[in-house]
Each structure stands twice: as structure tokens, then as C-alpha cells.
Amino acid sequence: MPDQITSAADWRSTVSSNAVVVADFYADWCGPCKMIAPHFESLANKYAKPRKIAFVKVNVDNQGEVAQQYGVRAMPTFLILHNGSVIKTIQGANPPALTSAVEAAIKLAGPGAVGGSSFSSGGQRLGGTPVGGQRVGSGQRVARPISWDISQWVNAVLSFLGLYFVSLLSLDPYKSAEASRFNKKNPPPAAKPATGPGGRPAGRATFKTLNDLGSE
Secondary structure (H helix, E strand, O other), rough: OEEEEEOHHHHHHHHOOOOEEEEEEOOOOHOOOHHHHHHHHHHHHHOOOOOOOOEEEEEOOHHHHHHHHOOOOOEEEEEEEEEOOEEEHHHHHHHHHHHHHHHHHHHHHHHOOOOOOOOOOOOOOOOOOOOOOOOOOOOOOOOOOOOOOOHHHHHHHHHHHHHHHHHHHHOOHHHHHOOOOOOOOOOHHHHHHHEEEHHOOOOOOOOOHHHHHHHH
């Protein structure tokens, strides 16, 4: 909520103790002042920072000295001060212009002035001690989740059984390889001579020419 300025001294103290001051100069009888008041309050709730950014309301009827100091003649009038000097003046109920001016002034307040989302974690101190938690010492281990993949286990078992049965079916693979006819170290088998009827060696095949056929 914006602070209500109660005196000229209160105003000077507020300006001197904050880097940025956003002031709403208003009057109770001012209709536009009442219309934009909720918007000004929402900006105050969002951006106000103690000792950095102050949002204040100045009733011109009660604080005429302050209003005259800055030449305020129309209501509402919004003044934005940085380090005691006016850097922006907005007259009238203009929420977009007020928001834009406030967001630009917030950046002048320095680091940490702009609010933002924070991490949900409690943080970690040097030495491994979490903020609000217990320290993980040398005698403690961080448990890691174990994931069980059934398909990998099934494939491993099937591969083992396949190798096992293959080794059973091949009784002596080395001897089988030595006796194989595909072994280059084994001599090729001798060719058997061709035999004719009665088991006699078959004669050599003879070929006749055209002259032989003509003479017969």
C-alpha cells in the first residue's frame, strides 16, 4: 500500500531516504483520482522496496506546501523522483503511461529493486550444508534411483541360453573343423577311374569325321 504523506517534513524524509519516489498528488473530490487509485496501489504492491522505492499519496488540500513546491495544478498528477530530482511528470488518469514510467524508474533504483520469481530450493551453503536442511557428511551417501529394464534382462537371458545350446550341439568343433573337406590343409580326395560294363575300364571315346562316315 502507498504511504500517506502527513507533512512537509514527512515528504522530505521520504525523498531523502529512497532512491526512487513515485508520488500521487490527488484530491478527495477528484473523480479521475479515484478511478486510477486502484492501479496506483497495485503498482505500489508490486514494486515498493523499503529504503529504495517508495510509493506515496499527497493530498493537495492538506499538503498545499508540497504541491506548490512542485507546481502541481491538475489532479491527478504523478511525480517520479530519482535521488530527489523529478525525472517524470504525468498529468491525468493514464494507467499505461503511469505503468511505463514506473517500470523505467524502477531500473534506476539499482540491483535487486526489480522483483522476480525466486527458486523454490532453500539453497546450499559452503561445505555442503543446505539452508534449512541437514549436511551430507562423509559417512552418508546420496542414494540414486535404480531403474529396472525388463527388456534388457530378457535379451541377456536369451543370449545366454542360445550360446549354451549351441555349445551342446557342437560336441567337438575343433575336430569337426580338422576333418572338414573345406579345410585347406587336408589333401583333396583322389579321383576314381571310370569303369565300363563288367567293371572294366571304360575305353576312350572316339569321334568320327565326315570322311569316316562317307566311307562306311
